[in-house]
Amino acid sequence: MSTLKPSQFLMIPGPTPVPSAVLEILARPPIGHRSTEFSNILTAVSKDLQALAQTKEDVFILTGSATLAMEAAISNTISAGDKVLCLVGGAFGERWANIAQAYGARVERLNYQPGTAVDVEQLADKLKADKEKTIKAVTVIHNETSTGVLSDLRQIAHLIRKHGALSLVDAVTSFGAINIPMDEWRVDVMLTGSQKALMLPPGLSMVFFGSRAWAAQATCKSPRFYTDLARYKKSLANNTVPFTANVSFVCALQKSLQLMQEEGLAAIQVRHFKLKAMVRAGVRALGLKLFVDDDFASPTITAILPPDKISVGDIRQALKQDFNIVVADGQESLQGKIFRIGHMGYVFERDILMTLACLHSVLKKLGHDVPAQPAIQAALQAASNK
């Protein structure tokens, strides 16, 4: 075997591949966070993010992972004793519940089966049963990364708004891949991270924070400092940040948002749905089962069951060893039961064909001997259908 290896290729749900035009900016000497140059970039990036979300509400860039942004959503709106309804169908739905509990919220869970989406009628019933309107906020995972499920955020957010509660929405693995018109869909708080469809490495997160959330913030008693969005709002009004930001990443974000504008959100969405169709058709043609039904399959992440008698660990290890391609294991109770292929951000048809061909190779080596041709054919067919 050659000593020269291809670089690690990420087909996981974040970090994701980063365009070289963005990487090049990360290699530049950092500029001052109080400089006019940085103020101009911060202002432009904030406007670009608002445009992408089609919102007039505020957006703030936090230096930190998306979990920090989830915590900001809670610490700015929920006080100890407040009732929060958490829609839980996977590891990230559970994370919302854990953060709310850490802040002393009375958490009620509406569980949905991992691999399925939020049942909108069940949610409607649950809210209807809350006659005294004690539910202050509902936490939502738009795209549950741990299972590869996309829920119907539009309907969910409408129901929550109708009830009068706040919607706190994790759009970490959907924002920038799917059109989410925040104001039209009546979302109150929405957050995402840099290392997904926004095509950066991990390190930044973004919180969209609507006017109804500000009303809650005014009376929210939870302790907070670094996540105190009022500080960010006050600073942003002066085109600056309350705490030293990751200036390099914000500059790189400007470039990736520019690349996204050039492609256009509609085209980006088409591309992601096409990649999903390709993966699903190809994986089925390899004789594997998909964890999620077509009806609510995520456009950015696909969960797959291993063939009988072949372990997820062996598949992941062989892909890594033979091709330096990384796919994700299942999380928590799904560990070892599914593997997940990410297809978000800077990912293209050729990457899916490569991954399917490599997956075929390692499955064959591990004893699951099916031909490659039908998988490649099915994927190409799926691509041309969309």
Place this chain on the structure above:
Amino acid sequence: MSTLKPSQFLMIPGPTPVPSAVLEILARPPIGHRSTEFSNILTAVSKDLQALAQTKEDVFILTGSATLAMEAAISNTISAGDKVLCLVGGAFGERWANIAQAYGARVERLNYQPGTAVDVEQLADKLKADKEKTIKAVTVIHNETSTGVLSDLRQIAHLIRKHGALSLVDAVTSFGAINIPMDEWRVDVMLTGSQKALMLPPGLSMVFFGSRAWAAQATCKSPRFYTDLARYKKSLANNTVPFTANVSFVCALQKSLQLMQEEGLAAIQVRHFKLKAMVRAGVRALGLKLFVDDDFASPTITAILPPDKISVGDIRQALKQDFNIVVADGQESLQGKIFRIGHMGYVFERDILMTLACLHSVLKKLGHDVPAQPAIQAALQAASNK
């Protein structure tokens, strides 16, 4: 004037210049945060940080700015109602007090005049007066960035330990530039950021968390999730992180720590004290007054009073416009009253000579006409004295 400009040169107390060997790593495609490669780097970097602090205690890397690390120090040790003594002599001392207050602590301030260091005898008296030992923690700024003052952390931490309180130490602009043997000096919690002497852009912070702090953590009731250090400890025992880390920055940190090991902490410290001496001698020879006495002047940041009738804003603007060199304004009540030259991290004698020569040029243009030669001579003399 040419359209080609030199790149922005940062002589501020962070962000600071970054070596190209480090920048190059930031331009690499990110690796997976659950990969063996990343686990190995995380483990190595954690050990290197412990070696730099000469400590057996834990260290955790947070994706976030140093203020997040300050908040982690508070949220893991201080519950609402606890008494915290804050040593305040500038903007960052005040920040400790603000964070503690945000978490409901009963904050008592021991103020010291901006531009002076913590008065150790006054602190001893203050602690002695706390006969019932109600002070749970004392917050300390080792190097007050807003004024350019280095306090005697060794003595301060000893006093705090003797009293039985926890020492929470901001070493943001001292760690990595000055030798801080954490265990020998009996520091309980210490934090720093990536964009100072560690020679990275802003985006990461590090918290050293000692065994006495863990004892406090066990009963600490403050809500926390992203800053919950128990999660980091549990993950690090498995060579991983609880939340997606800025993998690119952690990889780059490994390189900067390697560069620091090659130089050696003793040599690094000598270099910083030499740079301080050069700046102070040069600035004095330009006929300007220093804000801080020699006795407690910071080795990483120097605060300077502008000449009569010349504003700080004019000096900063001219340095920026004529030479694209950035120096910092004063913060809060010191805004417009002082300007600050940072000399931490990847900074060398030639940078100080350049800055002094450029400062001379803009001062002359602004009406403060003194010759450059004595300043350059004094700086060179100071360099050779050390």
